[in-house]
Amino acid sequence: MNKFEILGYFWIFTSISLCIGLYKLELSKRVIDEEYEYIKKHRAFGNLTKYLTIIAIVSILLLNLNFLVYKDYEFMSRFGGAWAFFLLFIMCTGFFQKRDSLYYKRGIIAIASILFGAVGSAYAFKDIFFK
Known part of the structure; x- marks a missing residue:
């Protein structure tokens, strides 16, 4: 097994674990x-x-199935990164609270930190996403 194949199986294990966590939450x-x-x-x-979570779980299962069938690493890196940003968007919608909520300020801080991480990741992966 070469390094790319090991990385691919690691990606599948991690993404399925994230799906289980999304389902539980x-x-x-x-x-x-x-x-x-x-x-x-x-x-x-x-x-x-909730609806975005269902879309995310279905999309990651299709993405993993495509990788297992075709072993397309470039496809995985492009759409896997896009799925990670989609996961961050789901977290943003999950943390954002109504103004009268007890945890409103905590949600604003969480959204700011998640978006800052997404911007940093987009800059790090700019060569993959914006060819």
Whole structure:
């Protein structure tokens, strides 16, 4: 097995783990803790995060299936990076609270840090995304 193939399987394992985490946080009916349930009820975008999570899980499964079938590493690097930005967008919608929420300021700080990380990642991967 060469290094690219090992990296590809590592990517698949990591992305499936992230999907399981997204499912547990956003789609599972089981209560994680009271604070998080309060945050879910006071989101500024309502159920948008849940629908975006479903789209993200389906898209990463299709992306992994495409990689397993065709072993296309360039495809994985392009669309895997785009999926990572989509995941950051889902986190932004999940953290952003209504103004009357108890955790509004915490959500603003979380969004700022996530967007700052997304901008840094976009600059780091500019050669891959903007050929």
